[in-house]
Amino acid sequence: xxxxxxxxxxxxxxxxxxxxxxxxxxxxxxxxxxxxxxxxxxxxxxxxxxxxxxxxxxxxxxxxxxxxxxxxxxxxxxxxxxxxxxxxxxxxxxxxxxxxxxxxxxxxxxxxxxxxxxxxxxxxxxxxxxxxxxxxxxxxx
Numbered sequence: 551x552x553x554x555x556x557x558x559x560x561x562x563x564x565x566x567x568x569x570x571x572x573x574x575x576x577x578x579x580x581x582x583x584x585x586x587x588x589x590x591x592x593x594x595x596x597x598x599x600x601x602x603x604x605x606x607x608x609x610x611x612x613x614x615x616x617x618x619x620x621x622x623x624x625x626x627x628x629x630x631x632x633x634x635x636x637x638x639x640x641x642x643x644x645x646x647x648x649x650x651x652x653x654x655x656x657x658x659x660x661x662x663x664x665x666x667x668x669x670x671x672x673x674x675x676x677x678x679x680x681x682x683x684x685x686x687x688x689x690x691x
Contacts, residue, residue: 566678567614567685571607574615574685576674581651583672584623584681586615588648595644596634608648615650618684625652 566586567574577585588611590604597605616628629651633639640646672680 563678564674566681567611567618567689569607569611571604572611574611576677576681577649578674580674582653582657584619584625584650584652584677586619586650586681588612588615588650589645590647593645595646597632597646600646612648612650614685614688617688618681619650619652621684621688622680623652626655627653629653 564576564578565573566576571592572588572590575587575589577587588608590600590608592604594600594604600608612630616630619625619628630648632646632648633641634646636643
């Protein structure tokens with residue numbers, strides 16, 4: 551699944567920042583505007599299988615993502631988490647990733663429950679255009 555993002559078209563367009571061992575990508579089916587994922591290049595299903603350098607880089611990219619989201623969207627909070635295994639909610643079981651979801655007071659969206667649809671105030675290409683320069687700037691600090 552994530553391999554597609556590394557190489558072609560629409561998936562590639564969702565990538566907002568690349569590092570040596572991992573990258574940051576927009577979630578194609580976001581819970582909120584700015585929903586990011588930090589993904590290692592190597593296919594790993596469990597944290598215990600990550601090498602130290604991968605784990606360190608993913609932590610640093612999560613920190614960088616928090617800074618970029620804070621500057622771009624000014625959220626009042628950010629959910630950060632992982633779902634390891636299908637029973638835990640993992641949509642992509644064999645390739646772990648860290649979710650960062652910007653949150654605002656009162657942002658609960660009834661449309662997901664009532665209309666079985668998600669409503670976003672910004673299209674993904676616009677979000678990517680907003681975030682890429684921030685990642686570039688913040689990663690040089």
